[in-house]
Amino acid sequence: MKAVYPVLFTKTENNILIEVPDFDILTEGENMSNAIEMARDAIEVKCVSLEDANKPIPKPSALEGLNANDGVFAGEGNTVISLVDIDSGEYRRKIDTKTVRRNVALPSWLNYEAEHAGINVSRVLQEALISTLGLKTPNY
Template identity: 40%
Template sequence: MRKELKLAYPVLMKKTDDGYYVEIPDFDIATQGSNVAEAMEMARDAIGLMGIDYQDDKKDLPEPYSIKFNEDEFDIETLVDINLAEYRRKLENKSVKKNCTIPYWLNEKAEKEGINFSKLLQEAVAKALGVSLK
């Protein structure tokens, strides 16, 4: 069984005119949200994306609290947790919209037969690649 990588990083939030500015010192990145809950969600997303980049580049993830920071400049200091394996699975299984074109008559016939275009395309691409859909 693969070990799940769960981490919690400190995030710093400062109230702005239109929400919250968020810094994640250990990754030297920032994001924002319209309220505290959204700011935490955006921080988790930023940490997840950076964490996956670090893993893909075979770089060690920074340790939480590896960077000193001055919390006096911020209104909120909290921790945001992330499970990088779960985040990666979610990201890799995210649906993306593809636009394709088929002849009108073929579309009409397929719709009358109740063909699910998305499912058919997924199955065809998986077959062409020799992979199975999860």
């Protein structure tokens, strides 16, 4: 799932405090670049968790409905609202690298040919699924 969520960033003397209202997420970052990374990571973790639990993922709030002065950290520094893009599918491909066993039925003659050609059937199946689904190859 790809989406763009509004995030409140509050710059303090020492760091940037982060609030993601749609998910009740609070975190922090060292600087703005790190804060955006932290917000994206926190949202993607939450989305993957909700997907795994078959729970609905909140739709992004409209910017017009948010006020920087209403944020949890509003009194701690200067707060700005910005948008952070997420891709929970890409995030899942990065973090969920464990292998799972699947039974695959092949005609005996095809299995014979693959074995004698030294072909890794699991690898070919992975590549075919990635191609068929139009996915990017993960960078392990």
